[in-house]
Amino acid sequence: MLKIVHYPHPILKRPSKPLRRVDDDLRSMVREMFDLMYKAKGIGLAANQVDLPLRLFVVNTEGNPEKGKELVFINPVISRPRGTAEAEEGCLSIPSVYGMVKRPKEVDIQAYDLQGNEISASLSGMMARVVQHELDHLDGTLFVERMSEAGKMTVDPELDEFRWEFQNLRSTGGIPSDAELAAKWEEWEAKYC
Ligand code: CO
Numbered sequence: 001m002l003k004i005v006h007y008p009h010p011i012l013k014r015p016s017k018p019l020r021r022v023d024d025d026l027r028s029m030v031r032e033m034f035d036l037m038y039k040a041k042g043i044g045l046a047a048n049q050v051d052l053p054l055r056l057f058v059v060n061t062e063g064n065p066e067k068g069k070e071l072v073f074i075n076p077v078i079s080r081p082r083g084t085a086e087a088e089e090g091c092l093s094i095p096s097v098y099g100m101v102k103r104p105k106e107v108d109i110q111a112y113d114l115q116g117n118e119i120s121a122s123l124s125g126m127m128a129r130v131v132q133h134e135l136d137h138l139d140g141t142l143f144v145e146r147m148s149e150a151g152k153m154t155v156d157p158e159l160d161e162f163r164w165e166f167q168n169l170r171s172t173g174g175i176p177s178d179a180e181l182a183a184k185w186e187e188w189e190a191k192y193c
Contacts, residue, residue: 002032002050004040007094007142007162010178011048011185016055016138017193018075022114026054026192030072030114033058038065042092044130046137049093053185054192057134061126073119076111078135080122089133089143097158099147103132 005011019026029052037045037058046057055075062068081104090098106124109131113119123131133143144155169175176184 002029002036002052004036004045004049004092005051006166007091007144007159008166009051009093009175010181011051011053012093012137012142013140014048014053014185015140016046016048016053017189018055019192021192022074022116027114030056030058034060034065034070037092038063040092040095043126044134045092046134048137048140051181051184053188055138057131057138059127059130059134061130071119072114073109073111073131073134074113076109076131076135076138078107078109078132080106080108082106085129087129089129091133091143093137094142094144094159094162097144097155099144099151099155101133101143101146103129103146107132 029050033045033047033050036050037043037060041063043061043063044057044059047054057073057076059071059073060068083105084102085105086100086102088098089101090096105128106122107128108122109119111119136143136146144152144159147155166175
């Protein structure tokens with residue numbers, strides 16, 4: 001049973017390790033990631049957002065299982081950034097916080113799908129933005145860190161609420177200690193990385 005973790009859960013700061021094997025358990029976790037993403041009204045979700053330290057993310061830019069295309073990106077690499085575009089972003093790990101983020105307008109991506117097929121594409125628009133946001137997650141970066149200084153000041157009081165909520169959950173045992181989390185991540189890495 002996976003669930004989406006919120007800022008400032010420590011896995012969101014942890015760079016994810018490349019995946020070296022795919023099995024039925026992993027395929028069912030990826031299915032669960034899509035379902036959680038749809039339920040939360042998202043269009044992309046990185047594995048570390050469900051407390052899995054693995055280098056993969058899922059995307060469906062329609063945010064609807066009946067529409068659009070379900071894409072899984074394993075060990076993604078982004079290259080050839082072109083241009084700049086600014087648009088509003090949000091994140092399922094910081095629900096109801098939004099802000100403007102500048103990113104390259106177009107990028108190339110190379111990755112693998114669950115069947116081991118190579119994905120290679122030149123992306124623009126929404127798709128280019130989503131994969132950059134998700135790849136940032138795998139490197140331990142959140143969109144709020146890419147906002148302007150003024151934007152960061154605007155969202156800081158909202159982030160404070162998340163920090164307070166996290167401390168609260170920690171102190172009541174709702175979130176394991178750093179040592180317990182690290183032990184679990186190492187188990188996942190030993191199995192898949
Ligand atoms: Co996000």
